[in-house]
Amino acid sequence: MKAKRVAESLTEQVHIVMPSHISGTDRLFGGQLLAWIDEVAAVTAIRHCENNVTTAAIDNLQFKAGVFINNLLVLIGRVTYVGRTSMEIRVDTYVEDQLSGSRKAVNRAYFVMVALDKNENPTEVPRLILETESEKGEWEAGMRRKQLRTERRREGF
Secondary structure, eight states, rough: OEEEEEEGGGGEEEEEEOOOOOOSSSBBBBHHHHHHHHHHHHHHHHHSSSSEEEEEEEEEEOOOOOOOOOOOOOOOEEEEEEEEEEEEEEEEEEETTTTTOOOEEEEEEEEEEEEETTTTTTTOOOOOOOOOOHHHHHHHHHHHHHHHHHHHHHTTT
């Protein structure tokens, strides 16, 4: 199985926030954002492993700012760490200013996706080629997050 670069599976998705996406507090409904993030994580993982995937865990989901009607929402997914059959995917979400193109961070999430073969069994994923210091830093942090997930599972979380 050929190793892949992070850039090969990079995924970007853009949404215009519509009234149907808004909660009772006039902000983007958190569940809608979670659905979009899960979708970006899945596409990123599928591009990396070239198989179907399933969401195994959501490690971190932090809301840093509100999102409102007519905001442009940009989601960017990248593989940060791979195990034998699983991949950690980081999805960053931004509100993009429609005039200047500047972006304000509103969310960062880490998902664990598992690759599935044709029989829906976990299957091996390609290794990850780390080319930048940032990618190497994410890999190291991904190893620590994997350890924390393992400890939490042992503790019954």
